Amino acid sequence: IATCSVPTVPWAWAEQLGVGGKILVDVKVAPEAGNLVLLHRHPDRLEGRFTTRWGSFMTMRRRNDKASASPPPRSAHxxxxxxxxxxxxxxxxxxxxxxxxxxxxxxxxxxxxxxxxxxxxxxxxxxxxxxxxxxxxxxxxxxxxxxxxxxxxxxxxxxxxxxxxxxxxHEQPDWTRLGLTITPDRQRLWIDTPDGTSWPWPP
Missing domain, CATH: 3.30.160 (Double Stranded RNA Binding Domain)
Incomplete structure (x- = not known):
């Protein structure tokens, strides 16, 4: 278990796992934007789905969040x-x-x-x-x-x-239909399957 929230999963963490190993990571690209994901170690990648319920750990590094937010300026336009x-x-x-x-x-x-x-x-x-x-x-x-x-x-x-x-x-997917694939040179968010609808992570 990685007991901190990170915007991406360091490949160094994968290198510390044997094939078949698992790691639970809180991955968030922005405040509140992400969840816990259970990643499985394959020979060439980490891959897995987000957990059913939303969860969060303390962030590894400081990022803007609602506590530091300030109201938007008013404009005539x-x-x-x-x-x-x-x-x-x-x-x-x-x-x-x-x-x-x-x-x-x-x-x-x-x-x-x-x-x-x-x-x-x-x-x-x-x-x-x-x-x-x-x-x-x-x-x-x-x-x-x-x-x-x-x-x-x-x-x-x-x-x-x-x-x-x-x-x-995509028929209103819940967290368990979303997943991540992590390789040494890229990370992707996907819906349902790794070869389905996906986006580079982080955006």
Whole structure:
């Protein structure tokens, strides 16, 4: 068991395992974006599926997370629309949040919540990126729709919606249908089988 969270699996760990050995690793490419994966040692690779339930260890190195997030700046140039996907997928739709990392979401995106100044109850979720892009999403459902306000050069919420569509197109996979293949020169995330739909890991 690797008792820390890592963005990629070092091949040196594979070299310490004999063929047939197993290693449980918490792999996350961004805050909350990943899970525990049980990897099996083959002669030329590590390979395995994510665990049924989501889990997490302390990160090996410091990365941006919701605790350090700051609210996005306000701008006169905003785009308003509605969405039907969960307004804070990093908490209640983590597979969708993971897939969003492979659908054009910029690296080092901050995530967080705006709180009501009086009740301290969450009112909107937000994302902000290093290029100045940001999005806020209302937590209040209007017949299954949530209000989205975006600003900056990158439409951040589009990545979340593309990821949700990928999830639907693959019949809403749970964690056990997702897996990783690790070789000395590359790592890949896949759905169902290693030779099926896949993406380079990290994105």
């Amino acid at each position: 905003t785009r308003r629309r509605r969405t039907t996907i969960p307004p804070h997928p990093w908490w209640n739709h983590r597979i969708g949040w993971l897939l969003a990392q492979f659908q054009g979401l910029p690296a080092d995106v901050h995530i967080g919540m705006h709180l009501d100044p009086d009740t301290r109850a969450p009112t909107t979720s937000f994302l902000s990126a290093p290029d100045g892009s940001w999005a806020t999403v209302s937590l209040t459902s209007n017949h299954g729709h949530y209000d989205v306000i975006e600003g900056g050069p990158t439409a951040l919420w589009d990545s979340l919606e593309r990821a949700h569509q990928v999830w639907l197109e």
